[in-house]
Structure formats: C-alpha cells, structure tokens
Amino acid sequence: METKAKKALAVAVAGALSLSLAACGSSNNNDNSGSSAGSSPSSSATSSSPASSPAASSPSADSGKKVKLTFQNIYPDPNTPTYKTLHQLIDQYQKDHPNITIELDTLNTDQQKLKLKTQANSKEIPDITMVNPAAQMKPFVDANLFVPLNDMLDQNGLKDTYQSGLLDYYSFNGNTYALPDGNNIEVVYYNKDLFQQAGISAPPTTFDELLADVKALKAKGIIPMAIGEKDTWTGSFIFMNILLRTNGPGFLQDVADGKKTFEDPAFTEAVQRFQDLIQAGAFEDGATSIDADTGRSLFTTGKAAMYMLGTWETGSIDASPVGPKVAAFQFPTVDGKGDVNQFMLAPGTGYAIAANSEHIQEAKDFLNYYCLNFPKVQFENKNAVGLPQKVDGDLKAAGYSDLAISVMDLFSKVNGGDISFDNTMNPAVSQAHLTSLQNLFVQKVDPAQVAKEHQSAYDANKDK
Amino acid sequence: MNVLKVSALTLGVFVLPALIIYICIVFIPIVVSFYTGMLDWNGIGEAKFVGFDNFHNLLFHDKVFWPAVRRTLLYAVASMIEIPFCLMMAVLLNRYVRKGNTLVSIYFTPVILSVVIIGQLWKTIYNPASLGGMLNQALTTFGLDSWTHTWLSEPKIAIYCIFFVSLWQYFGYHLLIQFTGVQNIPSEIYEAAKIDGADGFKADRYITFPLIVPIFKISIVLAFIGSLQSFDMIWIMTGGGPGNATDVLATYMYKTSFNSQQFGYGSAIASFLVILCLVFTVAINTVMNRVDKKFS
Missing domain, CATH: 3.40.190.10 (Periplasmic binding protein-like II)
Structure with a gap:
C-alpha cells in the first residue's frame, strides 16, 4: 500500500513539475506567444471570460427569475460624484427588483476601451458596456454587436430628456445604439x-x-x-x-x-x-x-x-x-x-447593450431607469456640469461654485x-x-x- | 533512441502534459497569429483575407517599422554587451570581497521591483529641473547647465535614456547568475594553477572563462530574447513617443493592434518578431557552441 501511495505522489509531483517547466519554457524563449496573444482571437477568450459570461440562468422572459446583469463602466474613482451616482442608482434598482443582480466591471477609461475591443473580438461583450460616439463606435455597430435602443428610448419619455442633437452622435441608420453619460x-x-x-x-x-x-x-x-x-x-x-x-x-x-x-x-x-x-x-x-x-x-x-x-x-x-x-x-x-x-x-461616452446578452429586455429596463434618474442624482451630487440631459434646478441655491456656474x-x-x-x-x-x-x-x-x-x-x- | 530504457507509457506520462500545454499556449497562437497577419481586420468586424499584403507593406513601405527594428536590435546588442561586465564584476567580487553575497543581493534589488515602479522613479529623475528632475538639478549644481536635457522628450536621446534604465535594472540579475557560476568553480583548480604560475588575469582567461561559458551563454540568450520583447519600460516612460522616436517592435505592434485597430497588420509585426527571435536564438546558440568548443 505504502509503495503505491508513494508512486502516486511521485506522479503528482512529476505532473506539477512538468507544468511549471512548461510555464518556464513559454516565458523564457518565446516572447512571441505573449505578444501575439493580444492580437489573436484564440487568446482573447481567456482574458475576457470573467466579466462577460452572464449568469448561467435560463433566458428569462418572466420577471420572477433571477437575472444577473454585468455592467462595464469607467468610473473607478470612489471620490468622484459619478461613482457615487452610479452606486446610488444601482443599489436602489436592486432594492426595487430583488430578482436582478447587477455586477459591476469597473475599469479606467483606457483599460475599458482595450478590454471591450478584446471582448468584441470573441463576441463576449458584457450586458451593458460603454463606448465613445461616432467613428469610435462605428466598427461595433457595423459588426452588429449592439442592440438598437429606439423602443426603450420611447418608454417613460426618456428620449425627450436628452439635449437636442446629442443622440445623433450615437445613431446610425436611424437607430440609436447608445445613451451618453455626458455632454x-x-x-x-x-x-x-x-x-x-x-x-x-x-x-x-x-x-x-x-x-x-x-x-x-x-x-x-x-x-x-x-x-x-x-x-x-x-x-x-x-x-x-x-x-x-x-x-x-x-x-x-x-x-x-x-x-x-x-x-x-x-x-x-x-x-x-x-x-x-x-x-x-x-x-x-x-x-x-x-x-x-x-x-x-x-x-x-x-x-x-x-x-x-x-x-x-x-x-x-x-x-x-x-x-x-x-x-x-x-x-x-x-x-x-x-x-x-x-x-x-x-458628447460623452455612451451606455450600450450587447447583442449577445441573454437578458436584453432586463438590461433595457434597467438602463431606462438608470438614464431617467441619472441627471437628478448627478445634480444632487454636485455634478450637474456637462450633463447629457436637461435638468431643472437652481445651481446657486443648490450650492454650486462660481466656476461651475460660469461654465454652465x-x-x-x-x-x-x-x-x-x-x-x-x-x-x-x-x-x-x-x-x-x-x-x-x-x-x-x-x-x-x-x-x-x-x-x-x-x-x-x-x-x- | 530509448537510452533511458523506460516504457513508452512512462515517457508519455512525463512528456505529454508539458507538450500539450506548450502546444496550446505557444505553438497554436503563433500559427493563428501568422494567419491573422494575412487579414485586413479591425479586430471587431468582418475580416478580409489579403494574403501577404500586410507583410509587403510592413517590409517595404512602412516608415516606422525599420527604425523600430533597429532600436530593438540595438537594445538587444546593448544588453548582451552588458554581460561581460557582469562577469568581470562577478570575478572581482568573488576574489576581493569577503562577503560577496551581500553586495550581490543589493545589486539584485532593482530586479525584484516592478517595472512600473522603476519606470516612474526614473521618469522623475529624468524630469526637467523645473519639475524637480534630479539629474538635471544635479547637473546644474555642478555648473554643467549646458549638459541638461529634457531627457525623455528629445527624440535623439530618449531611447538611450530608457535603455540605460533597463540595463541598470537587469545588471543585478545577470551579475547574480555569473556570480553563482564563478563561485561554483572549485578553488583547487586555481591553487593548482597558481603553482604552475597562472595567477590573476591569466587564471581568469584560462580557468574562469572556459568553465563559465555555459552560464555565460544562458545569460546572453536571456538578455537577448528578453530585450527583443521589451515593452513595459518603454510604455511606462514614453509610450513610444515623442512621435515614434522610442517605438520598438513590441510597442509598435501594440499601437497598431489596439490604438489603430489594425489587428491584421499588428499580427504581421508579431509574426516578424517571432521569426526574428527564432533566427537570433539559433544564431546565438551556434556562435556560443563554437566558443564553448574553442575553450574546452
């Protein structure tokens, strides 16, 4: 018995060794694997999987089922008002809709751009993500990676809250594919x-x-x-x-x-x-x-x-x-x-919904709520400068600085x-x-x- | 062939796991990347097959590419030239310093620091005096105002400033390797040689060097391949700028792939880098084997 155990141990150790050897081999003499990995489709899957795989739950049409939405965003700094706004809105939404969990994938702007491109490579875009307008989002739209948001914009009068002409930067062939976070x-x-x-x-x-x-x-x-x-x-x-x-x-x-x-x-x-x-x-x-x-x-x-x-x-x-x-x-x-x-x-950075999402309807509902309430909460959080939507409110009375007022x-x-x-x-x-x-x-x-x-x-x- | 006299099964058990992993994470991506190099592809939408167009443009029409190759090779050569100095230092440490280990550990410190930290540190050293740059302030203090530069922003010198930092960082690494090699040479050989009248430099030439050639070779290959793939230090310190003045192959590849979104073209550069690495690895091995034979 004992010898058998020893043998098994030996095999295990040998296995572990060979693994570590392989790791050495790849890092020492073949830079090219590392450097080409970034640009080859086969490797992108590994780097993008954690954020993009939506919960394994079945596609849910009825609202009672548990749904997890991944929300990729570019507000990593907890000291900024937008960070607070985002978390406030999401906490509130999850409270109102206990079946929906919103998982954040928070990155800084450059990292997010890079990650999204890699994810787009393998068509594994998070349910909700963010893109820059016009020429920068065109490749994504051309590849049919986003869903049109026209129907969602008509709900609760969301469309009319945006400043006129702003949505044009996010629209292609008469469809709006993303909703800006600023202007x-x-x-x-x-x-x-x-x-x-x-x-x-x-x-x-x-x-x-x-x-x-x-x-x-x-x-x-x-x-x-x-x-x-x-x-x-x-x-x-x-x-x-x-x-x-x-x-x-x-x-x-x-x-x-x-x-x-x-x-x-x-x-x-x-x-x-x-x-x-x-x-x-x-x-x-x-x-x-x-x-x-x-x-x-x-x-x-x-x-x-x-x-x-x-x-x-x-x-x-x-x-x-x-x-x-x-x-x-x-x-x-x-x-x-x-x-x-x-x-x-x-014209800001826009929230878009991935065409590969399993929960498009839920994502639309959430985004509708989020965008409707975004300006109000931003105003309260002293961040009304550069909002994409019209806000009513007296800046002076709300305690905004002279600089903010002059910029407005x-x-x-x-x-x-x-x-x-x-x-x-x-x-x-x-x-x-x-x-x-x-x-x-x-x-x-x-x-x-x-x-x-x-x-x-x-x-x-x-x-x- | 089967000199070890083990069964095929045992061989398989030991070799296959590593082989499969190696093929999956090294070999297949290389092949895929060659294929991607023949596409006109923005990384997102539809890809168009264009044959060798990317390679043709790269080799004959690209104004950034060849200077980047030149800088890459220059850096590789510079890091190889560093190795003999490491060896010399190791020999001196071994001979004249009683507790050489401590010094070697100190030299090794920059290696364990992250490249990001080193890069940021040296960036502040290189800064203009008005922004608190240490180097320029020191030069001014010594009355050498005319020697001050905006080190990382002058296209002609920026790249050398970065090379220097990299060489500085990896000096300790190669020193450690050489030092260990030198220490492993039995002292009896030196004693015997001393009796025969070979001492000091002569002993180094006829004993130390021949015995350390295999270790020397490892350092050379590591330094060469490591510098062909250099990316992080440059990315942190200048991002390849100003203009393209500090771009090497890896940064240029990254820029074309991710900033210009020309993944096909980027892959073509990657493929070139693969070939470059292979060719030079083979070349270095051949040269080193000759050196090895000559000395032993």
Whole structure:
C-alpha cells in the first residue's frame, strides 16, 4: 500500500513539475506567444471570460427569475460624484427588483476601451458596456454587436430628456445604439492669481493675445499651460480648437466627404499656429513624457496658469486647492477668424447593450431607469456640469461654485462646433494624427509636411 | 533512441502534459497569429483575407517599422554587451570581497521591483529641473547647465535614456547568475594553477572563462530574447513617443493592434518578431557552441 501511495505522489509531483517547466519554457524563449496573444482571437477568450459570461440562468422572459446583469463602466474613482451616482442608482434598482443582480466591471477609461475591443473580438461583450460616439463606435455597430435602443428610448419619455442633437452622435441608420453619460465642451481654465502675478488683466480674446500672455507668464517663471501629452489626445484637443477657428466647423467631415484635403490652407495654418504656441513655450518642459493626470496636477497645484480641457474637469478642479481661484474662458479667435461661441464638443461616452446578452429586455429596463434618474442624482451630487440631459434646478441655491456656474453659462452660448478627431476619423487615421501632432512638441516641422502625413494616412485607410 | 530504457507509457506520462500545454499556449497562437497577419481586420468586424499584403507593406513601405527594428536590435546588442561586465564584476567580487553575497543581493534589488515602479522613479529623475528632475538639478549644481536635457522628450536621446534604465535594472540579475557560476568553480583548480604560475588575469582567461561559458551563454540568450520583447519600460516612460522616436517592435505592434485597430497588420509585426527571435536564438546558440568548443 505504502509503495503505491508513494508512486502516486511521485506522479503528482512529476505532473506539477512538468507544468511549471512548461510555464518556464513559454516565458523564457518565446516572447512571441505573449505578444501575439493580444492580437489573436484564440487568446482573447481567456482574458475576457470573467466579466462577460452572464449568469448561467435560463433566458428569462418572466420577471420572477433571477437575472444577473454585468455592467462595464469607467468610473473607478470612489471620490468622484459619478461613482457615487452610479452606486446610488444601482443599489436602489436592486432594492426595487430583488430578482436582478447587477455586477459591476469597473475599469479606467483606457483599460475599458482595450478590454471591450478584446471582448468584441470573441463576441463576449458584457450586458451593458460603454463606448465613445461616432467613428469610435462605428466598427461595433457595423459588426452588429449592439442592440438598437429606439423602443426603450420611447418608454417613460426618456428620449425627450436628452439635449437636442446629442443622440445623433450615437445613431446610425436611424437607430440609436447608445445613451451618453455626458455632454461637454472644451474651455480654457485659468488661475486668476497667476494671471495677476504676470500682470495680465483679462483673459485673451485673440490668439496673439494668448501668445503674449504665454510670454508674460513664462517671464515670471510660471508654466503658462499644463498638458499631459504622453497621452497624445490632449494635444489633439487643443489643436482641434485652432482648426475650428481657422476653418469653422466640419473640416474633417468635408475631408471624409471628399470636398477638402488635409492640404487645405485652413489645416496648414492651424498646424502653424499650434506650432507657434508650442514654440512660444506655452507648455511645460518634457510634456511628451507627462501623462494626463500629472498634467492636471500641475494646474491644480498652482504651478501652471492655464489648463485646457473638457468641462468634465470642472468638478475635480473645484475640489482642488486652486479651485476658488479658477475661472474659465472661451478659446480665442485665431487671426480674426472663427466664432468664440463655437466649441469643441465632447458628447460623452455612451451606455450600450450587447447583442449577445441573454437578458436584453432586463438590461433595457434597467438602463431606462438608470438614464431617467441619472441627471437628478448627478445634480444632487454636485455634478450637474456637462450633463447629457436637461435638468431643472437652481445651481446657486443648490450650492454650486462660481466656476461651475460660469461654465454652465458658457454652455448656454454654444453655437455649434466639432467633435474630436478620434471621434470623427477611423482609428488608424487618428493614430497617425496623434503621433504626428505629438512630434510637433519636440521638433519644428513644416506644416505642409504635417498635412502630407495626414493626407497619406487618410488615403491609406479611408476605406476601412 | 530509448537510452533511458523506460516504457513508452512512462515517457508519455512525463512528456505529454508539458507538450500539450506548450502546444496550446505557444505553438497554436503563433500559427493563428501568422494567419491573422494575412487579414485586413479591425479586430471587431468582418475580416478580409489579403494574403501577404500586410507583410509587403510592413517590409517595404512602412516608415516606422525599420527604425523600430533597429532600436530593438540595438537594445538587444546593448544588453548582451552588458554581460561581460557582469562577469568581470562577478570575478572581482568573488576574489576581493569577503562577503560577496551581500553586495550581490543589493545589486539584485532593482530586479525584484516592478517595472512600473522603476519606470516612474526614473521618469522623475529624468524630469526637467523645473519639475524637480534630479539629474538635471544635479547637473546644474555642478555648473554643467549646458549638459541638461529634457531627457525623455528629445527624440535623439530618449531611447538611450530608457535603455540605460533597463540595463541598470537587469545588471543585478545577470551579475547574480555569473556570480553563482564563478563561485561554483572549485578553488583547487586555481591553487593548482597558481603553482604552475597562472595567477590573476591569466587564471581568469584560462580557468574562469572556459568553465563559465555555459552560464555565460544562458545569460546572453536571456538578455537577448528578453530585450527583443521589451515593452513595459518603454510604455511606462514614453509610450513610444515623442512621435515614434522610442517605438520598438513590441510597442509598435501594440499601437497598431489596439490604438489603430489594425489587428491584421499588428499580427504581421508579431509574426516578424517571432521569426526574428527564432533566427537570433539559433544564431546565438551556434556562435556560443563554437566558443564553448574553442575553450574546452
């Protein structure tokens, strides 16, 4: 008996050894397995399974059955109002519907984008997920991965709560596939104290004034404008404002429609002016190795005088040490061109329901409840700036800051604008654009060359 | 063939589990990735078969690809050149330091730290002086203002700054391997050699090195293959930027696959990387076997 046991033990140990050997073999001499794994379909299943497999319960039409919904979201920070809103709404819904469990798959924005792409690869999208509008969600819609939400929008009058035109960014062929969580515009936040120190009395209204202010701030040893250009989209955001002034709205659409090319004078002029801003020393040294969060903290710790980003930053700036000193202004006109009331628009990130979900109806019901109550709870949680829906309520009476109120005022001035580059062009062209612009931060490039890079990237990828 | 004189069943029991796992997690993905490399595919929708178009574009029309290959190989060579220094250090430690182990453990510390921590740490060291960068501040203190740089943002030097950090991190790793090898050489051999008049450098040349060649080879292969797949350090410190100035094969592959959503093209790059690894592994083994023979 004893020998038998020993033998069994030996086999077990040998098995364990061989397992660990295999692990060594794969990690030591074959990087390629690891690196190619990310891009091959066979491997994606393993990385995506935990979040996406809905409960094994049978497809339930009747409401009494237990249903588990997976809700992939991009609100990981417990200190943000949106996080609180999400949890408040979900807790309430689960209380009202004891048969429904909502499981959260919470990631930060970049991780979520990556995970969703991997899950889409193997058609294992969570019941409810989040996508960026327009060009970024088009591949998902084309592959029929989301269900149309038209019927659900008509329930309880949800559709009418949204600001007019906003749902268009999430609609394809007359169907709406996702419901936005926000609607923001891009403004320039500035630190009034630092402006005063540099002897600047009023925020700039023309691009030349902006350049002059940059020089004045720099002379005082203040970083004129904070940016986190390691995350390339931040620079593109600023550039697009300039393009919006030199051309007016719709440049990228015109390119897509074949009416214009990137070699259009409006585009090269925008590149030139953007380069002027960089060469004037507007941004901190080494900007291309600084990530977005560090960039923000340069502003919120009072080291930088300006910070240009979407109004979703209002809450976190309000809460920072410099909060009371901050105000916002509209991006100035460039060489007398453009309308300051045209803004870069950021129509949020949308909630979508997966076509592969086993509980589409339950997911729709939940999302309907969630979106109907989202603005109210956000308002209570002091996060009414940049909401996708109309809210009634007196901001001042509810205790909102002057900054929040002035930003809300800017919203009322919006007279059209553009959405970001990566929401308009396909991912391959966007990537070329982002790389090309990041390059401007470290070397002078002829604008015609930049335009050419854009055009050839566009020509190579336009059919995709 | 069956020198061990064991039954086929026993052989199977011992070999099969590892073999099956190996095939599933290494071999099959490689084949799939080659196939994906022939697709025009955004990773989500329908894929179109395009034959060798991706490979053709990659090799002949891609302006980012070859510089990335060059940087990858440069890094691989740099990490191989590091190994002889590790060996020299190991020999010196073994000969002149009484408790060499402690020092080796200290050199080893960066290896156990996560790459993310190392990357962030060195990023702050490389920062411009205005943002508290230690290196630039030190240079300014010594009156070497003209030597200051925005280290990670200048396309010409950024990549070398990253290489340096990687080499710094893995110095202790290879030192440990070499040190263990050197310690395992019996001291009787040195004593005998001393009587014959071989001492110091001569002993190293004719005793230490020939006996340590197998260990040396392991370090070389590890360093080479490890650096071909380098990704994390670069991703954390510059993300491949500014522009594409610090992209290596792995980061470029990631960017095309996930940022540009060209999974077919990304897979083509991955396939190239596989071939590169295989070719160089074989080449290094051949060279090393020659060295091995020459010295023993």
